[in-house]
Amino acid sequence: MKALEGVRVLDFTHVQSGPTCTQLMAWFGAEVIKVERPGVGDITRGQLRDLPDVDSLYFTMLNANKKSITLDTKNEGGKRVLERLVKSCDVLVENFAPGALDRMGFSWERIQELNPRMIYASVKGFGPGPYEDCKVYENVAQCTGGSASTTGFEDGPPLVTGAQIGDSGTGLHLALGIVTALFQREKSGRGQRVLAAMQDGVLNLARVKLRDQQRLAHGPLKEYPQYANGGFTDECPRAGNASGGGQPGWAVKTKGGGANDYIYVIIQPPGWAEYMKLCGRAELIDDPDWATPEARLHKLDKCFGIIEEWTKTKDKFEVMEILNKINIPCGPILSMKELAAEPSLRATGTIVEVDHPTRGKYLTVGNPIKLSDSPTDVERSPLLGEHTLEILSGVLDYSEEEIESIRQSGAVGKIAEPVAAE
């Protein structure tokens, strides 16, 4: 049995934020029915393609374990099918531009009328306020949620991060909101609205920077490079690779000189002596100018410079092995190529190889959340409209005649032929 078995999700999501949420729910066992526009589908099916005429990796890596029905929800027949779907699902998830579902005729009030137990969950760019009507993509959210202003080096431009904290991050927040609402429904019997705004989600992930903004009012941020180099304004600055926690850290070079020949090292107070022994600088262990965390604070660049002289003599994995043995926290900078080949991630199902009828084998990131009693089996993403017939008859109980009349109304487009068993 899977944790969310019996939960049926009407998945009106597209691009990345919403699909991240519904993919997680599918991995936990929910039946996720992805509603897509006939002939078009989720726009990402055709974006950033690596192979001609097959669903992109963008799509296949965000829509595992789902079913796809094509439905034109602006067609009168399509609206009636959608009503039936609303009545037979537990959760509706959407991340359209603000107001799109209302324009289709499916306001929250209407959805409650149709199904008072429905949980109606949305990702939007912004919460209520001056920007609530704006469309938003990943990097817009990283910029408006405080991440970009605090990422990068002090003398460079603001930077966005490769981790999709705006899209996937907000999808994760939404998933938690949905399961919490499902839990409350057990007692209240009622559905509710769940909103995760991307600006809020990014700010939540960047909360340590709002912490630092407030600390700044009471003096300089001693762990930031600006402490040694001089110069804070009244805004929380970019800290380069400085650690956001209480212990100093930095990415230092290792042997090889390649773009990812670096390791991130942290200096906890007990680690200083060990580092200095490794670096051949034992005289700095007890030297009052270097021995204490306070003494080192205004010259952290020099401390990491000494450590780097040693790390440059070893490759990043050798450094990791040596430091781990003496309990010093560190992490090599791993490239996507290295991660894709990492056997331990394959063994835990964090990276999974999936077979697909038109693209063949591809790698995807599996469920990063492991439940001991609800293991995840990652299944390929659906072809456009692959389950239209199955959902119309098996889930919505339409008769053959009714299905024929729905088809003729143009509501579902061309019904896909079933895919041969794999």
Ligand code: COA
């Ligand atoms: N049948 C008929 N119409 C459909 C449909 C279907 N099955 N599915 C979608 N549509 C329509 C919508 O109703 C909408 O029509 P309308 O504008 O006439 O109301 C239209 O398709 C386009 O939807 P929209 O969401 O506006 O797409 P977009 O490509 O213009 O914008 C985003 C994309 C991501 C910018 C926007 O959806 C958005 O801001 N979403 C919220 C924030 C978010 O999740 N962003 C991150 C995405 S990873």
